[in-house]
Amino acid sequence: MTTTRFSALHDDSGGPLLLPNAWDHASAAALAGQGFTAIGTTSLGVAAAAGLPDGAAATREETLRLARGLGGGAFLLSVDAEGGFSDDPEEVAELARELAGAGVAGINLEDGRPDGTLTPAPVHTAKIAAVKAAVPDLFVNARTDTYWLPKTSADPEVEPERDPDPVTETRRRLDAYARAGADGVFVPGLSDPAAISALVAHLRPSGLPLNILYSPKGPTVPELAALGVRRVSLGSYLFREALGAAVTAALDVRAGGKGAAAWNVAAPTYDEVQRLRLGGTADVRLGGSADGAEI
Known part of the structure; x- marks a missing residue:
């Protein structure tokens, strides 16, 4: 793994990197003003703000537009690019080149599909390898949705039926993504402390940092740090909280409050x-x- 300023933030000696996720210039700048040296984008926030669906490869241009406005600034930027907006590795690599040209430090690539299935592991590994070949310094955070999506079969012409056990399937996929050149791995939906600790131990020989999605119902950041997690993302949490607060305030004012x-x-x-x-x-x-x- 190429050591960059962004990858260095995943060094466990300083505790986990807490990555808040912005959806526009104002939210990113406000977070940076509070001392966050690295900020991610949220694909849900970007999509919803544009009136488009998330996870459906519909926001490539919106994502690039935001990256060009935020990249290369006072903070390091990681972009949530869904599945790369394509299953063609060369098209995903071209997206990576454009993001790197905008000053982006990292990219998040997920293997979940809009139909509720997982992208066949060989297809996702090909995307990761293509991105690392095109832009070696771009930090690739490889996400697997094994704890979120139904236990359906993958394309039998590309790989065998998925293991119904999410623990086994998660490890199998993350090992493949590591071999393809991923710099970090992300498992949203995993919140059980014992399972997190076991996955950290499984990843230790590879040195890959584990990214966990924060949930108010799950472990706190200090608790995740104690488990060995090295990156904690807020995902769409801030966007949803902001949206809920705005609507609640408007309703309260309408009611005379x-x-x-x-x-x-x-x-x-x-x-x-x-x-x-x-x-x-x-x-x-x-x-x-x-x-x-x-x-």
Whole structure:
């Protein structure tokens, strides 16, 4: 694995890399203003903001547009590229070249498909290998959805039927992705501490960092650190929280309440958000007025 600034953040000596995921310029800049040195994108947030479906290879241009606006800035950027928006390894490699040209440090490639099946492992490994051959310094985080998708069979012409045991299938796929050149591996949906610890032990000989998706119902970041996890992603969590808070505040105001002010949540001021729009990474202290006087 090529050592870069981004890959160095996965060094377990400093604890796990907590990667918050943004969906536009303002959310990324606000997070950077709070000291996050690396930020990911959320494919759900990018897709939903554009009125498009997630996981359906429908947001290639939106993803590239956001990457060009955020890449090469004050923070390191990792892009959630679904399955690379194609099953053609060369097309995925071309996407990687474009992302690297925009200053992106990492890419997340998933093996889940819109129909609820997993991409055959040889197809996904070919994508990983093509990306590493095209852009060796781009950190490839290879994601498997073995804990999320139904236990259906893969294409029998490409590989045998999947093992119904997610533990075995996960290890089989991650080992293949490692051999293809992945720099890290990601298993969303895995939250059982014992299973996480066992997978960390399985990956230890390869040196690959394990990425876990944070869940409010799962282990905390310190608990994940103790289990040996070296990267924790927030995924679409922040986007969904922001969307829920906005709708809840609007409903509260409509009902005669005080909106977010009633919950002692201080929104950024108009000027703070304006500074983000102007291209800075201003320190959004969440200490602004919530009474609407500055809009």
